[in-house]
Amino acid sequence: MCITMKRFFIQLLAKAVSRGGNLLLNIGPKGDGIFDSREEAILAGITSWTKKNGESIYHASKTMLSLQSWGVTTLGKDKLYLHVFNWLSNGRLYLGELLNKTGDHYSQKIHPGHLVIRQYKRLN
Structure with a gap:
């Protein structure tokens, strides 16, 4: 299968x-x-x-975060998932607005002081 088609449908699902x-x-x-x-x-x-x-899709829901330039986010029971579609050339990822509409920080709801980012193999 063409990797572009695989990427398209996975991104469609995450979106x-x-x-x-x-x-x-x-x-x-x-x-x-x-x-x-x-x-x-x-x-x-x-x-x-x-x-x-699948954990980032099944039993996950939308977040109150605004749209990100690099992809989308989903929220599990106690985890924030980042679906990164477009990495910056410098390899950095900027996550904007970690506040929801009530003013609570997502980081407080997830694991205070911990941000775990696992980068899986890119779909090239």
Whole structure:
């Protein structure tokens, strides 16, 4: 499968969850009962990614953070997930506005004083 297609659908899924929604893909067999190989590859790519990163999607919800220039965020029970689509050339990531509408800091709700960033293999 083309890595661009895999990246597109994974980003689409993360964007949907980050906005409080879900994603429905209209994938089914053709008239002869056979699934299109491209659609199977898309599903296989999403499955592979969610096996490693599904925690950031399943049982996660939108955050009150404003849109970020590099991607989207989702909120788990006690974790803030960063779905980074565009890294800066210097390799740094700037996370703006860690306040929600009530003025509480997300860092206080998650783990005070701890910010853990795990960088998974990039989808090149």
